[in-house]
Amino acid sequence: MTHAGGYIADARIRAAEWLPWVFAALCYFAAPSYLTLGSYILTMIIFALSLDLILGYGGIITLGHSAYFGTGAYVAGILALRLTGEPLLGLLAGTLGAGLLGLFTGLVILRTRGLALLMLTLAITSLCYEVANRATRLTGGADGLGGFSIRPILGLFSFDMFGKTAYLYCLVILFASWWLVRRLVYSPFGASLTGVRENNVRMHAIGAPVYQRRVVAYTISAALAGLAGALLTQTTQFVGLNVLGFELSGELIVMLVLGGVGRIYGAFVGPLVYLVAQDYLAKRFPEYWYFGIGAMLVLVVMFARGGILGIIDAGIARLRRGS
Amino acid sequence: MPAALETRRLCKSFGALMVADQISFRLESGARHALIGPNGAGKTTFVNMLTGRFSPTSGAILLGGEDVTALGQLARVKRGLARTFQINTLFRNVSVVDNVAFAVAEREGVARRMFRPAGSYHAVVDESMALLDTLGLAQDARAVVAGLPYGKQRLVEIAVALGLRPRVLLLDEPAAGVPTSESHRILDVLDALPKDMSILIIEHDMDLVFRFAQRITVLAQGAVFLEGTPAEIAADKRVREVYLGERHV
Ligand SMILES: Nc1ncnc2c1ncn2[C@@H]1O[C@H](COP(=O)(O)OP(=O)(O)OP(=O)(O)O)[C@@H](O)[C@H]1O
Numbered sequence: 001m002t003h004a005g006g007y008i009a010d011a012r013i014r015a016a017e018w019l020p021w022v023f024a025a026l027c028y029f030a031a032p033s034y035l036t037l038g039s040y041i042l043t044m045i046i047f048a049l050s051l052d053l054i055l056g057y058g059g060i061i062t063l064g065h066s067a068y069f070g071t072g073a074y075v076a077g078i079l080a081l082r083l084t085g086e087p088l089l090g091l092l093a094g095t096l097g098a099g100l101l102g103l104f105t106g107l108v109i110l111r112t113r114g115l116a117l118l119m120l121t122l123a124i125t126s127l128c129y130e131v132a133n134r135a136t137r138l139t140g141g142a143d144g145l146g147g148f149s150i151r152p153i154l155g156l157f158s159f160d161m162f163g164k165t166a167y168l169y170c171l172v173i174l175f176a177s178w179w180l181v182r183r184l185v186y187s188p189f190g191a192s193l194t195g196v197r198e199n200n201v202r203m204h205a206i207g208a209p210v211y212q213r214r215v216v217a218y219t220i221s222a223a224l225a226g227l228a229g230a231l232l233t234q235t236t237q238f239v240g241l242n243v244l245g246f247e248l249s250g251e252l253i254v255m256l257v258l259g260g261v262g263r264i265y266g267a268f269v270g271p272l273v274y275l276v277a278q279d280y281l282a283k284r285f286p287e288y289w290y291f292g293i294g295a296m297l298v299l300v301v302m303f304a305r306g307g308i309l310g311i312i313d314a315g316i317a318r319l320r321r322g323s
Numbered sequence: 324m325p326a327a328l329e330t331r332r333l334c335k336s337f338g339a340l341m342v343a344d345q346i347s348f349r350l351e352s353g354a355r356h357a358l359i360g361p362n363g364a365g366k367t368t369f370v371n372m373l374t375g376r377f378s379p380t381s382g383a384i385l386l387g388g389e390d391v392t393a394l395g396q397l398a399r400v401k402r403g404l405a406r407t408f409q410i411n412t413l414f415r416n417v418s419v420v421d422n423v424a425f426a427v428a429e430r431e432g433v434a435r436r437m438f439r440p441a442g443s444y445h446a447v448v449d450e451s452m453a454l455l456d457t458l459g460l461a462q463d464a465r466a467v468v469a470g471l472p473y474g475k476q477r478l479v480e481i482a483v484a485l486g487l488r489p490r491v492l493l494l495d496e497p498a499a500g501v502p503t504s505e506s507h508r509i510l511d512v513l514d515a516l517p518k519d520m521s522i523l524i525i526e527h528d529m530d531l532v533f534r535f536a537q538r539i540t541v542l543a544q545g546a547v548f549l550e551g552t553p554a555e556i557a558a559d560k561r562v563r564e565v566y567l568g569e570r571h572v
Pocket residue numbers: 337340342360361362363364365366367368369409
């Protein structure tokens with residue numbers, strides 16, 4: 001179940017693909033005191049999906065994806081503070097803002113590849129971070145941006161203190177994002193991204209506008225990251241500088257690698273396992289919890305290049321062969 | 324009638340190394356033309372300039388009479404130019420049929436579509452399957468390229484180029500690395516190509532060259548050394564020294 005796309009792939013949704021949604025719905029009822037963590041996980045899944053699109057499918061390595069997540073977060077926050085707390089409008093603005101930044105930065109940095117590209121993605125994030133840090137009147141600088149309120153969704157569902165509305169809101173937005181990413185992955189465009197990743201030279205030789213494809217993919221991914229950022233702003237009613245930090249970009253890669261790169265559901269499993277483990281370990285071993293996370297990552301990278309989903313796939317294959 | 328492909332005093336240097344030295348060359352429409360020459364003569368570099376992968380230091384390239392020297396690879400592909408690679412340059416971790424479909428989809432302008440599943444573009448899938456069938460690869464259509472024997476990968480290399488339905492096809496050593504016992508399959512495929520397709524083939528296998536080509540150009544140290552019919556080339560003493568001598572002792 002790798003969801004590699006292509007012209008002979010069966011794009012129909014398989015039964016197992018409904019599991020995450022059933023699981024998410026069950027969590028809503030079974031773990032009402034964890035809904036805040038749940039909302040955060042759902043948000044990070046959207047962010048991880050956006051990275052999977054360019055890293056897993058497009059082969060574009062970036063250490064700066066928080067630039068777009070943070071842009072979406074700040075756009076939504078500033079909009080809520082200055083203009084309107086209308087949530088869907090905030091999501092739209094965050095998505096568009098990050099998408100535009102993705103387009104303009106993509107046009108510049110995607111002329112390069114490899115290490116140069118990696119450095120440029122880092123540079124963009126640090127630029128954004130510095131801008132947000134300095135523009136205190138707009139962003140609140142190091143103090144962060146708060147003091148805004150988000151209006152009820154569609155005028156009907158107001159955000160409650162238990163995080164119920166926020167959780168369901170995140171779930172619905174994740175569902176829409178998943179649907180979109182899945183469509184893209186199975187589309188001819190998704191197939192051509194695979195082509196660019198697999199063999200850039202041949203892609204040029206068959207007359208593909210490689211640069212353009214990469215810019216489009218990067219823009220869509222940035223927009224999706226911005227959507228996740230805006231969602232975080234709205235569900236936490238606060239924006240801190242950390243949404244633009246390297247740590248977040250790094251953590252995101254760790255989560256995706258942990259779950260499995262280039263297979264859609266790796267972006268689901270990774271953030272879930274990572275954030276739940278972090279929550280658990282941070283409570284039990286407040287001093288050493290990072291050690292646990294590190295050990296987990298080392299194990300996955302050493303023994304399972306396909307991440308947790310890769311291990312599961314291999315297990316299933318072995319069972320089938322055995323029977 | 325303009326040549327299918329023509330170069331005028333094409334030059335290319337890598338630093339101090341002159342790899343193409345005033346190459347003036349004509350590939351007539353519908354021709355079967357071979358380019359031969361010793362290792363390092365500059366044959367692959369010549370192809371890279373023809374497709375727009377490298378830009379020449381000086382000189383001009385004309386495709387169907389139109390000057391395309393300043394155009395990129397994409398624009399030349401759109402004008403009907405396709406190539407294969409001396410060293411397999413394939414989408415290794417996807418299926419054989421996907422390799423071809425990627426090319427067909429680019430040609431048809433389908434590849435940038437984002438909404439419908441790729442598999443629902445039946446025209447692309449069917450054409451790719453049909454093409455593989457004509458190359459005897461129908462059985463392997465769903466196999467991943469990396470798992471195929473090398474000889475079959477060489478056929479896929481050709482199939483991807485044919486997916487572009489080229490008017491001019493440049494084949495860079497299509498039989499390279501294929502054992503002689505299997506190279507007849509490649510020759511069969513080449514023999515079956517449409518007569519109006521103009522073909523330039525680079526090849527070291529002289530049996531293949533002399534059976535396939537109606538015209539031969541000999542390249543040595545980046546310059547055209549001689550051009551003629553197979554009989555003329557075979558009879559030329561100097562060519563034997565420069566090139567054939569090394570191989571047909
Ligand atoms: N990108 C490059 N940069 C520098 N030198 C190059 C480059 N590509 C090719 N060369 C040099 O140019 C010369 C011609 O190489 P080319 O690959 O065109 O030869 P060829 O005729 O195709 O040889 P072969 O029969 O071995 O394939 C060689 O000396 C090679 O080392």
